[in-house]
Amino acid sequence: MRIDKGQISSRLLLFSVACFLQSSALLTAFLTEITRQDSWIVVLLGAIVYLPFLWLLGTLMAMFPEQNLIQILDEVYGPVLGKILGLAYLWFFLTLSSVNLTDLADFTKGTIMFRTPAPAMSAVCILVSAIAVRKGIKLVTKFSPLFVIVAIVTMTLSTFLVINQFKLENFLPIFTLPAKSYFQGTHIIATIPFGEMVVYLMIHPNVKFSRREIRKSLFWGFAVGGLTLWSTTLRDIGVLGNTVDLFTVPSLITFRLVQVGPSISRTEILFAIILIMLLFYKITLLYYVAVLTISQLFKIRSYNHLVLVVGSLMITYGLTLYPSPQKQAASVQETVPVIWTVFEILIPTLTFILAKIRKLPKAKEA
């Protein structure tokens, strides 16, 4: 019983994955506070650490091509436990989308609109992304090629504009930090930007691709997204050097330093707007997944009437999550990675092993 009949091609999925990762370029701010100049190494490590789980994600999709995450859970863990895990994942997706939404509102409030209340901005964002979510997966992922190209062009343009302030020795004191902070940095990177790709377990039934193509498109999307993320961190460290941990959003300060002749300066607003559009894409995708999970769990046929309600819940729930940015920064660095690991790595691996033991896909074919 597939709720959204929309079918998208595997190339569109590739772009959607790439865009999904690129849009979390804002979150590198949490990382640089811990691993200052070496954050670019940590991003690399995080990517490598996540690769096996990416492979696992691909195999799960190959094993259950027609069922999304909730149905897989029902089948592997049985109806009762499956339902409970489904509810847990529902909470996870809802929290994920509302955290990102509040992130967007706070980022805009922090950079462009200082006195506008954050819920006003998230309300507008929800209204606009509701247009896409109501229409289904086809529209949500329809413009992902555009966003990927815009992200890459912005990244290269901004690096080019700031190149004259790029000092190689800003990277220099390498490996001077304690080992614990490297482990913590890798853990953050592996779970927050990359781990969230578990969301695609809900979307893969809507994608027309053969078994071999699944891993190919997932991997290429992961590569493009990860590469852009990595080069953003490189650029920020190269320009800011030792002051990188001083600022809340380092890439924004890099854009502030763009000085091309007397007239073109202070262009960080334009770059901020582009970052907002990218984050908008990620929020729309998470919003769509949250709505899909609810309607899948409660077996509702047409989900587009629930869209606005879930949106309003996201706004209000998001406001209760983090009373202050300091608490948010602290929790993201310490507790959130652990919680996310449970959902993004432990449960999928468990499902994979159980499915292999009970040889489940075979039962379906028989």
Next chain:
Amino acid sequence: MGLIIAAYAIFALVDIFPIIRSRSWRCILVFIVLFVISLTLAILLKLKVKIPSILLFLGDILKSWHLTY
């Protein structure tokens, strides 16, 4: 305060009639539950009531198990 009530009333108007017309009890139930939760949260927030955040709560539990950094 009034604005929030007006906003919620309007977007309920958008969705309630199609749902009732679709006659699927399950969907109506879920809609009402979600609507009530988000409305109460909004009103509580407006009244500046301190709502404990789930993420921080989970964080403290994990801290007590020394699982965090």
Next chain:
Amino acid sequence: MIRKAVKMLNRQRLSLIATVLLASLLITLLSGCWDNRELDSLFIVTGIALDKAPDSDLITVTLQIGKTESKTGASSESGSQEDKNAIILKASGRTPLHGIKRLNFNSSRSLFYEHNQAVLFSSELAREGLKEYLDFFLRDYESRMEVPVFVTDGPTDRILAVDLEQEQSAGMYLARVIQDLSKLSPYYKVRMLDFLSRTREETVSALIPMVAAYDEEDLQKLQICGMAIFKDGKMLDSLNNYETLGYILAMGDVKLIGIEAQSEKGHVIFNTINLDTKRDVKLRQDGGVQVKLSVEGALGIGELKGFNGMDFPKVIPELTKMAEERIKEQIAETFEKAKSLEADIYAIGSEIHRKHPKKWEQMKSSWGSVFSNIDLTVDVKVEIPETGKSMISLEMEGASHEDR
């Protein structure tokens, strides 16, 4: 079929009514437009200056506002001081923000810092230390990181109130001057970010260009007169233009600078085509530091005087030797001054910190003394490819005739 069409129409009509209602509510709900600041309700700040209050231990904050006069003859805002093209607002307070907040009471428009062109500190204030006054510039959203910083030789309000005929305001004039100077070498322009990052490194001392106002007949003029040396946020001393040249040559990446050389044979001024310095810092076993500066580059002859009776092939090696002597002498001179003040203006400390972090831990505490007895070797290799339009100067004319 018709029922389905009608149902589709109903749904569409309903959703249209609802969206229109939602949009209208959105407008009323959000019509607060919080961030809306009309242009004519703003004072556009083009220069901020901090100064020591004459009697008490407070500081005076002087804001220079770009004056906007409307061509249509509508009422123009009268500033507190009649001035042709800039309004000067002054207030005193314990900290910059404290002063500014008091300003808000008597000015009809809100202050707008985004277009600030220059930040000036008076030298007395600088001597007492600027660290505690920097926090406003670091924290405020609207203060830009790439604003150039200056130290004024004397009270700042005289600088800001200077009435220039060409530029709109002194702040803009200073920004233009620094922009041109940075074409000579990037180390002239000190931005707020550079100043902050250097003050943050305790061992490294920052340099800020100094500005002085001087009177020429009735016109007032502004002039950059060297650099002020800071250590840990406090101003120690200043380098005059000549010594600043030595510092610039030591840091490298120099263009268009004029170098003057004098010897018994004649006098010459070179135009630098490009000069770059490679710095090689080595730690000696006994804890001392050995710095080797190798300067290479190309110079063009700007002006020749003397050298009578010498033909061109002999003049060139002579000039090269004079140039190399001159550059070495200038760099050494400034280096001596820096060593005497124990002020590491060349950021050698942070270089050691980057290259040998472990050794740096021990040296950090006693870096002042270590720096003061660094032994410096400078070797300069220069060629002179360009001689301008004419090869030989008039005095040299006579010699070439006889040879032939």
Next chain:
Amino acid sequence: MLIEFILRKLRFLLDGNNSSYYQTEHKDRTYTSVGDIGNNLDENLCSLKKLFVNSSDLKIHKFKFGGGYEFSGAVAFIDGLASSSTVTEAILRPIIEWQPEEGPLSMREIADILSESVLWAGEVEKVSTMSKLAGGCLSGDTAILIDGCCHALVVNSKGWDKRSVAEPESETVVRGPREGFTENLRTNTALIRRKIKNPKLRTEMLTVGRKTQTDICLMYLDGVADEKVVEKVKYRISNLKVDSILESGYIEEYIEDAPFSPFATIGSTEKPDVVAGRLLEGRVAIVVDGTPFVLTVPMLFIEIFQTTEDYYTRPLYASIMRMLRMTAYFITIFAPAIYISLTAFHQELLPTTLLFTIANAREGTPFPVFLEILIMIFSYEILREAGIRLPRAVGQAVSIVGALIMGEAATSAGLVGAPVVITVALTAVSSFLVPMQNESASIIRILIMILSSILGLYGVAMGFLALLLYLGSLTSFGIDFFAGFAWTRNLQDSAVRMPLWTMVKRPANIARGDMTRRRFFVPPLRPYAAEEEDDSEGGEDVE
């Protein structure tokens, strides 16, 4: 009374079927209940007169014919619609001069003989009901009734005076054919036929509208157009239970996918070469009698930026012009909004000198920026409408004088700043580069201006995304209206117009059948290319 109204509305909202709608649908079949043609001529004539009661232009002429003038008949036609020369020459004269051979002839044989051999007219139809006879008369044919015969003959004698083919005002062109469609359906279909001389070009006739009985002709290239779209168009048009169709605009509203959207999802044009071009790309053309505007379905968003000249001029220049149109479209929608957000919200984006010039201009102007721009745009819309409505000569003068006085006086009086006038002028001029989307652009411009006056650049960004998503959700007859930036193969003709010899395939999302437009051949750059070229098997073979 009020409560009852509310209850009815509630019941309508809750159960959704608007029951009241069905009771009012009366059957409008008054004139069809007249019945069949009888044997007696006078009876038939008086029922015909009863049908066309007091319509003075119905002409009925009785005559006698046959060898000894023993048969009597009558001719009925509408004066003005039927051309009198055909009525007299092609119908009356042959009947009267007809000398029947011997032998008794039944009335039925007479009718057959008349229709096959005697009449000189091209199209003769045997009709047995009065409604068909009346319909024939109304569409310009002549009806022949014979005493004693229960059949009547309807002869094609259409001949009203038509406008000649002229250059359309709305789409002037520098290079390319200048002929435009006229109000007459047959001339329009003929013009298209002359462009595409191919038997596979189907023309299917439909009549719509109970009162107006307008003729609609669907034209499409069999084998190239998508069958599903053709079926959908036919289905939607034939199921139109409407009273009247006076212009193709009616049809456009009735059958388009998104009735409430400001964007037109059905293309309309006045030039046959445009219609021919679109038919070759696999589209369906709807020619409506009585209007020079022919609809082409399905329409894509990209067609706004495609003009006919793009394909007639050099590809490089055409591509640059197309990009210019795209930027113009962006400017006409977003320029006022961006101006508001720059001057009212994010002043730090402007360079300092520019900021001071704008501040000087805005010093002392009474209104906030948003209101100022709204007034100027509102007055511009008034001027534009005045320019169109007035007769051509006066119209031009009004718009120029109005713009000058309005702009100049407002600035000098200090009501409006000069930069605002410049922005509005720029928006106005760039909206003329995309004439087809003019009305939708002005609506969306206002919405985005409101958003930007509330949330500044963030509002503009959200407005842009909403517009993008809304366009993405529109479909025109099942085909994505705005495929923009999607990874498709027919990017060859979107932002850039590739040279003709590279555009081998028809647009993938529209055409279905025979996809190759032309065999891929190397452009005649090489001197000897012409000789060895054997263009034997072209795009499609003509059986």
